Amino acid sequence: MDAVLDTSAERFTPASERAEALFQEHLFEVHRRADIMFAILMAVQWVFGVVLSLVVSPWAWEGKVRSVHVHVYAAVILGGLLSGLPIAMVMRRPGWVANRYVIAVSQMLWSALLIHLTGGRIETHFHVFVSLAFLSFYRDWRVLVPATIVVAADHLIRGLLWPESVYGILFPEWWRFLEHAFWVLFEDIVLVFACLNGAAELRAATERRAQVEILSEIDRTKTEELATALEALEKSQEARMRTEKLAAVGQLAASVGHELRNPLAAVRNAATYVQRRVTDPRFAGQPASADPKVAEFMQLMLRELDASSKIIADLLDFARERKPAMNPCPLHPLVQEALTVIPQIGVRVVNEVPEDLPVPSLDKDQFRQILVNLIQNGMEAASGKPDAQVIVRAEGGGGRAPWVIRIIDNGTGMPREVLEKIFQPLYTTKVKGTGLGLAVVWNVVHAHKATIEAKSEEGKGSQFIIALPAAAGAAAAE
DSSP, X not given: OHHHHOOSHHHHHHHHHHHHHHHHHHHHHHXXXXXXXXXXXXXXXXXXXXXXXXXXXXXXXXXXXXXXXXXXXXXXXXXXXXXXHHHHHHHHSXXXXXXXXXXXXXXXXXXXXXXXXXTXXXXXXXXXXXXXXXXXXXXXXXXXXXXXXXXXXXXXXXXHHOTHHHHSSSSOOTTHHHHHXXXXXHHHHHHHHHHHHHHHHHHHHHHHHHHHHHHHHHHHHHHHHHHHHHHHHHHHHHHHHHHHHHHHHHHHHHHHHHHHHHHHHHHHHHHHHHHHHHHOGGGTTSOGGGOHHHHHHHHHHHHHHHHHHHHHHHHHHHHOOOOOOOEEOOHHHHHHHHHHTSOOOSOEEEEOOOTTSOOOEEOHHHHHHHHHHHHHHHHHHHTTSTTOEEEEEEEEOSTTOOEEEEEEEOXXXXXXHHHTTTTSTTOOOSSSOOSOHHHHHHHHHHHTTOEEEEEXXXXXXXXXXXXXXXXXXXXXXX
């Protein structure tokens, strides 16, 4: 508001220029509509004048004998001229400045002609006052000046030369002209104030509209600037996240070498023993399956290779970015599918997701991996307790409500300082681990425009809460 209402020339001039342009635009529309109104009125008056000359004028001027009087020709010819010129001008160029002055003169001459056709009847004199009131529709007091001059000149000249055509009597009082002039001037004063007030109200309205338009333009500009700033901020955040991720990957490269060295060394030792056992001539004819160490080392190789594969998979999942392929996916069967790929370690897992829960839209493969990571972490945390269990629950999804998915375990829980860092890359409390599992979960959850929150209390277990937005339901419905 201050930018528009500031009285400094630099800030206020654009608003003033726009207000003036709007004022002239609206004033022109007022003039155009008034021109059209008077063009119609001129045609109606012409027809009325002809009818009046046929019906009234013969009686008023010739007594009881009807005849086609000269006034009929005057109404047809003179009335046609008085109406024809304004109508032609309006049809050619409505709203033109000259139109209203020609119309003002023609309208007052029509009043004079109608007064003459009725023999100066007092009722017809009211046509003068009505015509002046109609002319005020232009909201231009200057139009009243030529109209008043025409009325005054008509009454003065005809009052002197042919008073019967104006006042209806042959010898009117000398002050009759002053009486008519007084009432015309009185109406002019009232109409001048009305025109000035109408123009002032129109100008005030256009100034308010100009201010609103400039405020809207300022708001639009600010909105665009804000959108640009937000877009730049998002790009900056994405670039920062990519940089942090690359830095984390760089740090991870060092830890991966350490993490993979031990399992690969164990695999090499086991493979060396198996190779020697198979190729050594001393054991020729003896099956390798008879040696218990061969079976032990084969199990060790599989175990260590699985561990190495897990490290590499975590690294790839964290490093790569794939936009979720959103499709409708029921949650209850998705949890069941995740449970089938999790190794059983003596922890009870309960799927309490309602089968009739509304279906959201999500990336099935990515979300299944989220559930696998979180359920497996919960099972590892609860492992060793006699009543160890992990419960998966879900709710919401109706109308505009978001989906809330909870993975709850009754494990050892986490202290506050650990809880604050669990989603950071490379942070882990496990003896063996890369610290990327929950970082991957966080990335995938936020790629779904969802949120994830962890709650935990030492000795009482942990709870991970995923909130899918209600928009996922609209996308699934589409």
